[in-house]
Amino acid sequence: MDALPYYKWHWQDWRANRRVQRMPWQAKGPYRELLDEFWAEGSLPTDMGELADIVGCTLQELEDLWVHIGPCWEERDGRLYNAKMDKQRTSTDAARVAMATGGSAGGKVSNSSTRAKGREANLKPTLVVPQSMPDIEEKTRLEKTRLEQTRLEQTITPQMVSRSVLEECVLSGKELIRVLDDVCKGEMKIGSNPGELRDAMVKAWREYDRDRDRIEFAKGAEKFFGEGVWKNRSSWKYKTGKAPLPEGEKPRSTLELKTKKEREYEERINAEARAAGYNV
Numbered sequence: 001m002d003a004l005p006y007y008k009w010h011w012q013d014w015r016a017n018r019r020v021q022r023m024p025w026q027a028k029g030p031y032r033e034l035l036d037e038f039w040a041e042g043s044l045p046t047d048m049g050e051l052a053d054i055v056g057c058t059l060q061e062l063e064d065l066w067v068h069i070g071p072c073w074e075e076r077d078g079r080l081y082n083a084k085m086d087k088q089r090t091s092t093d094a095a096r097v098a099m100a101t102g103g104s105a106g107g108k109v110s111n112s113s114t115r116a117k118g119r120e121a122n123l124k125p126t127l128v129v130p131q132s133m134p135d136i137e138e139k140t141r142l143e144k145t146r147l148e149q150t151r152l153e154q155t156i157t158p159q160m161v162s163r164s165v166l167e168e169c170v171l172s173g174k175e176l177i178r179v180l181d182d183v184c185k186g187e188m189k190i191g192s193n194p195g196e197l198r199d200a201m202v203k204a205w206r207e208y209d210r211d212r213d214r215i216e217f218a219k220g221a222e223k224f225f226g227e228g229v230w231k232n233r234s235s236w237k238y239k240t241g242k243a244p245l246p247e248g249e250k251p252r253s254t255l256e257l258k259t260k261k262e263r264e265y266e267e268r269i270n271a272e273a274r275a276a277g278y279n280v
Contacts, residue, residue: 007039008088019071027068030055034069035085043079156194158184168202169209171221179226204230214238 014020023031033055038044045051052062073080162180166172187197205224212218216237219229229235 007085013084023068024065027065030057030062030065031069031072034073035082038080038082038085043081044073046075046078046080158188161188161194161198164198165201165205168198169205169221171205173222176222176225179222183225201225201230204233208236211236211238214240 020028020031034044034051037054044054048062048066049059052059055062073082075081159181161184162177165180165184166177183201184197188194205221208215208218208224208230216239219227224230
């Protein structure tokens with residue numbers, strides 16, 4: 001029967017215990033290790049070498065600290081016991097301990113052999129895929145950023161996006177607010193990113209408003225957004241038949257507008273003309 005994988009830890013009792021509080025910090029860790037071993041095995045050996053093996057320190061180190069740890073244990077029948085921890089055992093766990101320490105029915109169980117089996121089990125090879133700390137930290141950072149972005153997007157409402165569009169475009173009006181709310185709600189419902197949606201709507205309105213005098217039958221803001229004109233630039237009917245160049249862009253020369261095939265044909269004709277003696 002295996003030991004319970006837990007036991008109650010009364011931290012107030014631990015802090016109020018004068019004996020524990022007088023322990024140096026170097027002794028408190030080994031004491032906890034021995035308490036865990038006692039809970040699992042039901043008792044501890046009196047041999048200092050075995051105790052040092054349980055704690056994971058040298059014999060000399062444990063002997064130096066035993067003056068603080070030893071008084072917390074009582075010896076019975078050549079084994080060490082902790083009375084306070086024994087009181088926490090359930091009836092089932094108490095029966096398990098009795099069988100382990102008293103040799104009921106099947107003979108006495110060797111604590112040292114149990115620990116040896118545990119150590120052998122821990123020595124079984126396991127496949128471990130190494131990861132460098134930078135990789136782990138980068139994955140953690142990216143995951144944290146992704147979760148934060150998702151959380152932020154989930155908290156942004158269509159109304160927040162529409163109010164931001166109004167502010168950026170310097171627009172107002174109750175009916176326009178209603179139209180923008182409906183448009184943003186519909187776009188976000190199909191998965192549009194709130195930030196990208198706002199930027200696209202603001203950019204479209206600014207360009208449309210800039211070219212208003214050159215557009216035939218220019219629409220107001222309500223129809224521009226409500227009828228989806230902001231998404232369909234091909235519906236912007238310019239009086240000149242073509243859209244003006246964006247700010248800062250120069251018109252291309254005739255040579256730049258020619259296709260590659262047209263330029264090759266022209267160069268071939270010119271070469272033939274020069275070969276025939278014509279000044280091209």
